[in-house]
Amino acid sequence: MQNEDIIKGQGAQRNVINRFDRYTYEPEEEDFETIKTSFTEVFPKTIVNQVKSEDLPMEYSMNPYQGCEHGCSYCFARPTHEYLGYSAGIDFERKIMVKKNAPELLEKFFQKRGYRPAPILLSGNTDCYQPAERQFEITRNLLQVCLDYRHPVHVLTKNALVLKDMDILKPMAEQNLVSVSLSIPTINEELRRKMEPRTSSAKNKLKAVEILAENKIPVNVMVAPIIPGLNSDEPLAVLKAISDAGAQSFGYTLVRLNDSVEPVFINWIEHAFPDRAQKVLNLIRSMRGGKLGEKKYFDRQKGDGNIAEMIHNTFRIGRKKFFDGKDFPRLSIQNFTGAKDQQLRLFD
Template sequence: MQNENNIKGQGAQRNVINRFDRFTFEPEDEEFEPVKTSFTEVFPKTIVNQVKSEDLPMEYSMNPYQGCEHGCSYCFARPTHEFWGYSAGIDFERKIMVKKNAPELLERFFQKKGHQPAPILLSGNTDCYQPAERQFEITRKLLQVSLDYRHPIHIITKNTLVLRDLDILKPMAEQNLISVSLSIPTLNEEVRRKMEPRTSSSKNKLKAIEILSENKVPVHVMVAPVIPGLTSDESLSILKSVSDAGALSFGYTLVRLNDTVEPVFVQWIENNFPDRAAKVLNLIRSMRGGKLGEKRYFERYTGEGNIAEMIHNTFKIGRKKYFEGKEFPRLSVNGFTGTREQQLRLFD
């Protein structure tokens, strides 16, 4: 039974200690109450990051926002907020940094002499279609710049706000410049509301796959993360549902709770699913060599032990049963010239 004192719409119920802080302040329990989201404009010098992780397939990523309102308790990006002096807990969900100059920085990146185009992942860290995007429209502007320069983009999101930008996605798809990955860790709406409280509903995500597919935008699905004892029994039903909706491929990751993600998730699971919290945490430990986290390249995605092997085998079955014969297209880099093509300016 869920803790009745939980603050709705927040994955984290408290701010956890920033591992870089020398001094900490621990307020009394009664001081914890809903926090209003605040936005701070920041001014990065670059927006495109080179991805150097050995076990990740993308070469570049870019993130128009730092922090994420979606409130997923398991989010691997939470510890990045600590580098800004904030907490990986409530701060990560409620103190959002906004990079309004991102479109200009992207255009500058495209104009670099000798730039060799390769698909850029949007976002890769925090969600580019989180609720803040309705107000700031930075992701939309980044897509328009990419269309103007005919540069390929992969999108990954948990939010059906992506459908707002179909007028840009469709011409990009016609030139093989775009793909969309939707993250769907569960189809159980009760679990979804608790696990990722400000994301789109599972039903709406499936509908978004249908609409994108009907408009010839290739869709990939990330079943991520798989949480043993909580969502792992849904894997095959998720794969069937997303395949029926039109998804061409899928990926998945096993949950891992590195650094300050661990206390956020532990408190979340104990508050929301107290009857199975101990079981879930022990199952995660069984995949992570007795720990809740894993940082080693490749190992962080494969895990170890019988539970991890069972999950991998389930997805092998799902791939053969629901995705055999489907093929995900490689995005084109051939149209990029380093100069802007005159398109209809959709955000001027």
């Protein structure tokens, strides 16, 4: 049964100690529900990050926001908030850093002498279409810059809010400049509300896949993360649903709880699923050599043991059954201009 004391609408149920701080202040537990989300403008010197992880396929990423309102307790980006002096717990969901100068920084990056274009992942750390995007529209402006310069970009999000920028995505897709990856770890709406409380509903995500596909925008779906004992019985149902909706490919990851993600997740699952919390944690440990996390390249993606192998086999079956013959296009770098094409402006 669900614990009635759970704070609704968020994953973290408390703040966790920042590993870089000697002292920490913890509000009274009853105060957490009254803490409002705050937005702080920050001024980074760059927006494009070079991805150095050996087991990730992209060369560059960019993130218009730090922190994320979606509230996924297992989010691997949570520890990055500690570098800002905040907690990876509730602070990560309620204190959002906003990079309003991101579009200007992206233009400067494109204008660098000798720059050789390669697709950029828009997100990769925190979600570029989290609820804050309705107010700030930084992601929209970044996409516009990519269209202006004819630069390819992969969009990764958990939110059907991506559809609001169809007027930019469609002309980008016509030039093979964009793809969208939607994260759909479950199509069980009751489970979705607990796993990722402020994302779009499973129904709306599937509808977004359908609309994107109808408009000839390449769609990938990340069935991620797979958490044994929670959504590990769903892969075949999810793969059928996303294939029927028009997705051309999919990826998946096994949950891993590194650093301060671990106490956030443990506290969440003990509140959300007290009757099976220990079972889920033990199943995760069975995939991670007795631990809850894994940082080693490649090993962190695949896990180990019988549970992990059963999950991998299920996805192999699903790929053959629902995605056989489907291909995902490679984005084009051939049309990159190195200078803004004013004729492509859709708004000022």
